[in-house]
Amino acid sequence: MAAKGDETRARMIEATRTLTEAKGYHGTGLNEVLALSGAPRGSLYHHFPGGKDQLVGEALTGAGREVDGLLADLAEEAADVPALVHALLDALAERMTASGFAKGCPVATVALEVASSNDALQQITAEVYGGWQRRLADRLHADGREAAEADDVATTVLALIEGALVLARAQRSREPIDRVRRRIAAVLG
Amino acid sequence: MAAKGDETRARMIEATRTLTEAKGYHGTGLNEVLALSGAPRGSLYHHFPGGKDQLVGEALTGAGREVDGLLADLAEEAADVPALVHALLDALAERMTASGFAKGCPVATVALEVASSNDALQQITAEVYGGWQRRLADRLHADGREAAEADDVATTVLALIEGALVLARAQRSREPIDRVRRRIAAVLG
């Protein structure tokens, strides 16, 4: 059975995911994390001796794994890659509007903040994006694309999604996502 | 002739642009801005009575105007939109690598941080992106695209560029930009 400390630990990571997705690494205070998770102050460095970086790092890898699982599911269900991307964009747009434009890509905000100033976290964001890209490239390759082109297309699709999330959140509108969605067929042509 | 205070003011905005592009709104301290710009401590609230938000706001609008000017120049020089985007991606990739992956999109990092928590700055980032989108849509329309499609394509191109910059900075590699660049013809087809 799961110990109580493990639940607390999980709640702290979940709170960190929510807060860093909306406001980034520097915008998320550990006090906020404790308040949102309901965890007591002293538990923080007990569960995360590496401090804030460890906590945010685990939040990033957790979000990365979750999206990767979603991608794997969609890759299995969808008839083709356009259908996969359509379903993904719908899910992301819904999640974003439901959160009042607080939720977009769970790693992008932190990724941009740490890219040139925090090696440990930069490496984690790089690996998360690399995993998603590979998942898309594999499906494109399975559908008959040559490997090098599958890599180019997968990165392009991922960039398109990430960019649409940036624009949608910046403009507080799902329209950029919908516009990009209408052009997916052309992008994958 | 320009007063000395105006130069100091301009240097503070420039320093803010550099720092917020790399580390975001919350990651940029006013002490850092003062250190990088060489401005004295007391000048800050003299030149920017609105404090940090005014300073960052002016940095964002300045960066927006500068990129808009670049877009206008490229729109005039380039033979077609693919050539325009190629030139833009080349310039952005060069700028990014030359800065050690500190420079990507000058507004994206802040845009993601403030989207759901700072109304004044969110509005500025929304307007900056809106201006860039319009600039691209106008050129597409001038090239013969129907207006609604020009909007869709312009937003798609902008999203693609923004996403490529996110991935490139996260992975500290210009390869995502190069991969996207190779797919531009297909996207605009």
Added chain:
DNA sequence: GTCTATACAAAGATAGAC
């Protein structure tokens, strides 16, 4: 009106009680 010194709050991290 330009700058130095400082106030006040919040950050991250730790020490020690239980």
Added chain:
DNA sequence: GTCTATCTTTGTATAGAC
């Protein structure tokens, strides 16, 4: 081993000297 209280630093903002 779980939590309370505190320590140090850094953040933004302001007051007052010149």
